[in-house]
Amino acid sequence: MSVREVFEKPEIMVHFPEGYRWIALHENNDVYAHAAIAERDENLEAHLSIEKWGPQVRRNLKEDLDWFKGEARRLGKKRILGIRSNDQGVFDPNLFRFARLYGVKDMCVFQTVALDVEP
Numbered sequence: 001m002s003v004r005e006v007f008e009k010p011e012i013m014v015h016f017p018e019g020y021r022w023i024a025l026h027e028n029n030d031v032y033a034h035a036a037i038a039e040r041d042e043n044l045e046a047h048l049s050i051e052k053w054g055p056q057v058r059r060n061l062k063e064d065l066d067w068f069k070g071e072a073r074r075l076g077k078k079r080i081l082g083i084r085s086n087d088q089g090v091f092d093p094n095l096f097r098f099a100r101l102y103g104v105k106d107m108c109v110f111q112t113v114a115l116d117v118e119p
Helices: 055-074 094-101
Strands: 003-006 021-027 030-040 043-050 079-082
Touching (some): 003 055, 021 055, 030 055, 043 055, 055 079
Parallel strands (some): 043 079
Antiparallel strands (some): 003 021, 021 030, 030 043
């Protein structure tokens, strides 16, 4: 298993608000991705930031997905809801192709905007 919970917010997710659990995905202690997960009603919200790519990472992700599914079941959640955000306003068509490799069937486009409010 290449998944472990970490207790400090990963640098790549420094912009995330508090309230998430932080997960490191690794092979031989070499971290290749981080995830942020949170319980949302009947869903387990999951954000995945892959920092290194390669064939072994792709194989590891298949096993990692089993951990996420198990964690969702343990928490009594019906589904994992993956969310991708891009602060450059860019739609990534590769996301759906990538997700299908891991058995994801229900896909939709979800766009967000953020408005900073000065104190």
